[in-house]
Amino acid sequence: MAADPVSVLQKLWGYPDFRGVQRQVVDRVLGGQSTLAVMPTGAGKSLTYQLPATMLDGTAIVVSPLIALMHDQLRAAEAVGIRAATLTSVDENKAETRGRFLDGELDLLYIAPERASTSDFRDLLERGRVALFAIDEAHCVSEWGHDFRPDYRLLRPLLDRFPGVPRLALTATADEHTRADILDQLGIPHDGMIVAGFDRPNIRYSISPKDNTTRQIADLIRDTPGAGIVYVQSRAGTEKMADTLRTATGRPVRAYHAGLDPEVRRRNQADFVASEDMVICATVAFGMGIDKPDVRFVAHAGLPKSIEAYYQETGRAGRDGDPAVAHLFWGAEDFARARQRIGEVEPARQPGERQRLNALGALAETAGCRRRILLAHFGETPPEACGNCDNCLSPPAAVDATETARKYLSAVFRTGQSFGATYIEEVLTGKSSERSLMNGHEALSVWNIVDGEEVAMLKPVGRALLLRDGLRTNPHGGLEFGPAARGLIKGEDTLKLVIPPKRERRRRGDQAANPVNDPLFEALRTRRRELAQEAGVPPYVIFHDSVLREMAAVRPTTLHALGRLTGIGQRKLDAYGEPFLRVIREN
The missing domain is CATH 1.10.150.80 (HRDC domain)
Incomplete structure (x- = not known):
């Protein structure tokens, strides 16, 4: 281990020096110290175990959650000259890989957590020489994490069988509570944590209310050359979205979800990884196993589960450091459905789930910097403005819509808390119909009390009330009061409405790989x-x-x-x- 880490870095990867906290992590690993490294996606986490693996005596065992991810990383490692192998259920050369490990011919051995916890694998390791344990996607070990994997909990006995071997846990998404749990579960000292920060400055964050979501996403695809991921909330939705976008944009678009024929799913994933311009419409399961650095955009056609999930899913864009776009499209019905789901989970979990949903609501509704809210959620103290989110680039107007919100709530109440948003708007604007005559609603005090410019505020006010839990939907789609209605009606609370600026079509190629058309x-x-x-x-x-x-x-x-x-x-x-x-x- 006489070589200098920087010279190894230059020889294998061609980089002049380490980035961010990479050197700190590498030095700890080379010094035999166990470490938890919290580094944003694209910050070069894999290098922090790949480089020491070429310098240490023995093999680095890398625990990774998905076979596709292991094979992607295997290709990248072999491309720079690292002796690497995977030991997975789909590999046909298992005996050869075991032999290479026992003969000391491997720098890296990638393994799934399910196999790592077996007695056969422990016996294999005891017959060879282990230099390092690297646990990738380490938030999977924590029940507090958003991707909890029970098999990660079974790793500790394996690690403890090799007390002299350092442990390196790596994750991009872990709040303070999750980090502490990772340290405890993997037996890493609490002073062995390095947090690099969560900012991904090359990603431009944008969030818009839904207004014909498919058309909005088609516009995004036309404006953004390169490969992209569109997250859709249902399996059927991914296929429908893919068919529509393929026709609307002329780009290659595929679907990906767990219900597809395994061979079709494998081919779609492989074609996407190899492509420079394909768009994949997928459920959120897609992406964790994809180490594709040149994804130029990630679009959400609905609400993610949490800010942690949103951060991880958007983090699949721009891992190569080039400009990328993350655009979330949300609707009031997304928040209404999410609140209904919270009511169905066990009572002990409901306060935490409600807090997570409120954090997403604050991110969607803010007139300020999106990145600031995102980074503050992970405990950072970012500047007031980032200069690379929709609100910083085109500041929206914020208007006081409290009076309109009170009118809206009053109409919901006086019509019996049983009608949907479209009918409430018809009552407020005096649009006569057979239903309004039959119900006698045209005689109500709320009939036709909204006109002029205020009419345009009704839809966004209805959306905001659902988002803030001032309104909820019943099983039949009717609107009824939520807990936040009381403060608005009594004049204790106000409702500020964000009015986004009119969308300007950007020139195709603004963020292309070849901005000067060379x-x-x-x-x-x-x-x-x-x-x-x-x-x-x-x-x-x-x-x-x-x-x-x-x-x-x-x-x-x-x-x-x-x-x-x-x-x-x-x-x-x-x-x-x-x-x-x-x-x-x-x-």
Whole structure:
């Protein structure tokens, strides 16, 4: 272990130096200290165990929750020259992998938590040499985490069988409570935690009320070149959304959910990982096992489960550091359904679930910086404005809609708390119908009391009342009072309404990989695509777009000059240097 970590970094990955807290984590691992590293997605978590694994005597055992994720990381590790293998239920070379481990020929061995807790695997490890235990997606060990996996709870006995081997737990999404639980469950000292922060400055956060969601998402896809993920709340919804978007945008769009034929699901995932412009419409299960760095946008066609889930799902965009978009589309009915679900869980969990939903409501409803609310939720103290969310880029107007809200609530009450939003609006605006005549509602004091510019405020006021729990929906779709109605009616509370600015269509290509339309860059991308197909790997495994942009800008003419670019290590220089130099010479 005489080599210097920076020299190893430069040789294997071609990076001039570590980023953020990577060096702190690597130094702790090399020093034999157990550590919990909380690092945002895209901050290079995998490097913090991959690099030490090449320097330590023995094999680093990496516990990872999904087979697809392991195979993605295996490809990336092998591409830079790391001796790695997976031991999963779908691997046909299990005996060969065991032999390589026992012979000391592996730097990394990826394993699922289910296999890691078996006695057979413990016996295998005791016959070889283990240098490090790395537990990826470590929030899965905590019941407080949003992706709790019981098999992670069974890891502690395995770790304790190797008391001299350091433990490195890694996660991007863990609040203070979850972090403490991870430390306890994995036996890591509480002073062994490094928190890098949660900010992903390259992601632009936008949140909009639903107004024909499919059309809104189609507009987003047209405006945003590159691969993207659209999260849909139901299996049937993913297929319907994919069919509609495919027709509306002309882009390749596929569906992904657990109910698909396994071969179709596998093919759709593999094609998406390899694609540079495919859109996948999926349930939220999709993405955790995808290590695809060039996702340019993530759209939510409905409400995520929590801010933690939202952060993790949006974090699948822009892992390569290039600009990316996260756009959430929400409706009042999303909050109404979420509140109904809270009422169905055991009473002890309801206060926590209600708090999580209120936090999402604050994020959706704010006229201020979205990133500020997001980061504050994880205990950070961010600046007032980030400059890269919809509200910072185009500040919305905030109007006092308290009086309109009182009229709305009054109409709900006087019509018997049994009618839906459309009928309430008809009563308030005096739109006569057979129903209003039959019910005698045209004689009510609330009949036709809203006109002029105030009419346009009714829909957003109704949405805001549902979001704030001033209104709830009954099983038949009728509106009834929620707990927050009382304060508004009595004049104790106010309702501020955020009026978003009119949407301006951005020029297609504003966030494209090739912002200056350089023909050399496109030629390099084409060659990368060809090499990726020949090697059977996704294009980003060859080089990221940022590397190709630097090639196009610098135009190196020798292998030595090419090797000085950021992100080109020795193994990739040897494998791909000449083909890319030929493209540069010919263009």
